[in-house]
Every structure is written in C-alpha cells, then in structure tokens.
Amino acid sequence: MKHMKSMVLREIRKAEEEPLVMEDLDTPEPSENQILIRITSSGVCRSNLHMIEGDWVQNGVPARLPIIPGHEVIGRVEKVGENVDYFRKGDLAGVQPLWTACGRCEYCLSGRENLCPNKQVTGETLDGGYSEYMLADARYAYRIPAGIDETRDAPLFCPGVTAYRAVKQARLGPAKEVFIFGVGGVGHLAIQFAKLSGARVTAVSTGERHRDLALRVGADDVIDPGRDYSGISKFSRAADRAIVFAPSQAAIDAALKTLKPGGRLVLGVFGGASSIPFVDEIEIVGSVIGTRKDMNEVLRLASTGKVRIEAERYRLDQANEVLLRLKRGQINGRAVLNP
Ligand SMILES: [Zn+2]
C-alpha cells in the first residue's frame, strides 16, 4: 500500500494552537465510481478555518474526526474506478465543496443540487484536499480545460464558483450599480465576474491592501467604510445591488443601507438583516457554492483568461501558518497549498 502525507485535524483547536498534524496515511483506493487524484493545488478557505476552530460544530461540521480539511482542489488523476469512463489516468481533474449529491431529491432534479440535503461536502463530511492524494466521485469531479494553472487555480473550485453564483443571484446587467463588500478570496473574483456582466462595480473593504487588489482586478471604485462601517452613510441608496462576503454583521447592515428601493441584497456569509425597510421592497437572497453547471461555466471563463486568481503559494506543511495568516487578514487574494 502506498503512503501519502496529509494535514489531519484530530481535534477542534484554535488556529494559534497548530490544529493540524502532518501524518503518513495509506493512500485510499477508488471504488467503482471514484477517482484517486494526486493533488497539485489546494486552496485554504475561511470556512476551513471556521470548521477547524469549532465555529460550526453545532451545525454538525465537521461531520467526523479525524478529518482532512480542504475543499477546492486540482490534481492529476492517478487511478480510476471500474465504472469511470469520463476520466483517464493523467487527466487534470478538479473537486469543489459539493463532493456528491443524491441525484434524486427535488433540488437535484431541479438544477439546485447545491441545496441537496443528502450531499457530501469535501473536507467536512469526508476527507479533502490538505493532502498529497484524495478521492473524488467521478460524476462530481471536473475536467480542467487548457489555460488553467494546475499549481495555482484550485480556488476556482470554491471562491470561484461561490463568487460566480452570487453574481448570478444578483441579476446584474450593463446599467446596474453593484457594491461588493469584502475583497478576499471570494470578493476579488466576484468583482471580475460582475465586470463581465457590464455592471459598474464598487468594492467596499476596510483593508488598504484589499482595496488595492480590488482596483487591480477591475473595480471601478473602492470605498473605505472605516472599521465600524460608519463611513458608508455617504453612499446611502447608491446601489441597485449589494453582495456581501465580508464576515461581519456590520457589513450586512451597511450593505442594506446602500441599496436603492427595489434593490437586491445577496448574502454569501452567515448573518441576518437586523431591520428591513419593507416600504423599499428590498429582496434578500442567500447564495451557497454552486452547481456543476455553474462550475463548468466558471472553468470556461477562466480558461479564456477572463478571470484571474490572485494566489499566494505555500507548502502543504505550512497549512497551520496559512490558517493563522488568514485569521489575521494577512492573505492577499487566496492562499493555496502545493503538496
Ligand atoms: Zn470554501
């Protein structure tokens, strides 16, 4: 049996306490519908940090311990199960958070498989990408088109599809003004997708480096709202749409204030609307990861160079350090591990 190096979460701990331990594990064997992937890039997501620190234990995440985190992955197919005809050894393959869905429920049957109650989530209900190898269900893995960098572009598979679906949910168009709150791993991609729709894009971020990144990837304007978001009052009723990825209630409240009557708020983070002015007929909608259709559209756009991942690269054994940097807001764009 071959061995692999993996960063394993054995017990919930704070990022400061080096929660992940590098272990030598048996490389798993793919069953009939699975593929084994030798990972070339694996993104580090803020939701990995939430899971590892125990913020989501009450929601059943992680579903088990020990677990290998990581849910945005690119790699080379190493082995295929006997029923797999979509992949061959050596192909480039990608895996997103939606590891598999049931294919039979009302959501799967209506093209909303990201809401499937029986879904498996990569790195949360089963082992993910902080590892040299991982298993994927071939029916929910993706072929990678030319033009995508296998050592950098794993983030297309979580922030990429998350940003894309949120922008779709915002129903943008050439005459629309959209404010995007939060310019991290997801936000910097949402800005690019929103620009492709023709909308005018204003990025809102409390961090100077993040505002620079927003301008670099094509935002028309940036706003520093101040730590408490009080600076946003100047932009009251300025936007047709607002999309929130900044993980704070203050950001959500500020986003609501920027909306014109009839506007639409898209939430890509946990939180609520503390007060909704019903007379303005504001719509609020959540957006969570994306379907296989969304994912394939993201890959198509990325392969033609229309969106670009800004990534910092790290070794697999630096995963603890990366989580800490992410917690402290010190990552520009996205961090990827290169096993
Ligand atoms: Zn993620």
Ligand SMILES: [Zn+2]
């Ligand atoms: Zn289903």
